[in-house]
Amino acid sequence: MVRFMKFSRERFLVFRAHLREAFTLAARSLWANKMRSLLTILGVFIGVTTVVGLVSLIAGLRSYVTSAFAQAGTDTFFVTRINWITSDWEEWFEARKRPDLTLADAAAIAESCPTVDYTAVRNVTIREVSFREKKVEGVIVIGTTEEFQQIEGLVIRNGRFLTDVEVDHSRQVTGLAYEVAEKLFGSGSGVGERVKIGGHAFTVVGDAYPMGSVFGQNRDNTVIIPITTFEKLFGTRGIAHGLAILARPTSPELEGRAVDEVTDLMRRRHRLGPEDENDFAIITQAAMVQAFDALTAALFVVIIAVGSISLLVGGVGIMNIMMVSVTERTREIGIRKAVGARRADILMQFLIEAVVLSAGGGLLGVAGGTGLAYLIGAATPVPASLSGGAVVLGVLFSTAVGVFFGLYPARRAASLEPIAALRYE
Secondary structure, rough: HHHHHHHHHHHHHHHHHHHHHHHHHHHHHHHHHHHHHHHHHHHHHHHHHHHHHHHHHHHHHHHHHHHHHOOOOOOOOEEEEOOOOOOOOHHHHHHHOOOOHHHHHHHHHHHOOOEEEEEEEEEEEEEEEEOOOOOEEEEEEEEEEOOOHHHOOEEEEEOOOOOOOHOOOOEEEEOHHHHHHHHHHHOOOOOOOOEOOOOOOEEEEEEEEOEEEEEEEOOOEEEEEEEHHHHOOOOOOOOOOOOEEEEEEOOOOHHHHHHHHHHHHHHHHOOOOOOOOHHHHEEEEHHHHHHHHHHHEEEEEEEHHHHHHEEEEHHHHHHHHHHHHHHHHHHHHHHHOOOOOOOOHHHHHHHHHHHHHHHHHHHHHHHHHHHHHHHHHOOOOOOOOOOOHHHHHHHHHHHHHHHHHHHHHHHHHOOOOOOOOOOOO
């Protein structure tokens, strides 16, 4: 046993010495041809940069989407006339024939669905908002009801939110989001002042703290008015697909049951038979996340394909350069074999050169992809989140490319006969 352990240790030490020598010779060869080595790893660098950078952007975007949904409550779902996350053009065109949702539908959900805690409605248009000589263009006007505050999590800074009494009587009152209030009234409060929304006079009853942006939509560039006033002054369709009903169950665990209750109620209200399809859509937060995941999955496949093509080009470049290197160093190979180098030593030397080229390109690509992702994140609203999986994938894939494309030149070098190699001119 002791003899076996001693023999194994000696073999390990010999192998380590050969490996160190192979790395030394490979490093000297690559350093002697610095420009050629740099150009060779460029293809690998581009491929890994593409994969790491774009996958990191997708990971960051998914995190952003998840947090954006959380702002509205991950269990909030929407009842709409058209399913705006999955409908293609043909489905959308057919869905336009469906009946509009009504305030009575929302009232029925609030009254008849015990697992629904909050119910609100929403319709949207864009108008100019002004106060005396100050004007704010392109403001999003939201027509809604009192419970919209609880569903959206709005925090009032000055004054109050809309009331059901103001909704019932179509009062011309409004609440201002943070940015609109700042542009019209500065740091002061506009509560009690009269502003014009789309040319119609409204009394300001409150303003909110900043809410930020969701999917590029600035939530602070909005004003809120009673839905009944909205329909009276701006119509029922707005700029979207008509009225949408927002519902939040009493607890996240009851979301599925709440959706079933709302679906059953809406089918009865719209007098649909057992064989009839729904003439409305229910959109859950989970469905929106799934739609986003399906989109990013397709993008991920495209990214991997583009990165693979670039790595393939880089691999072919590595093989080409290694073949040239073998030809240039034929006499060197012959001399090494003449003084006792084995086939395995020559194979290891040239294989290490190929792996160093590819792995070097992979590591530089990881750094480049990380920098690209954070540069785009700093210049745009799209966040970046470094994906550990993408880093590992990039390094392993680039190393595998070096082994695959470097193996043939290395075997060719190792198979050279010493006498023929020494005679080579």
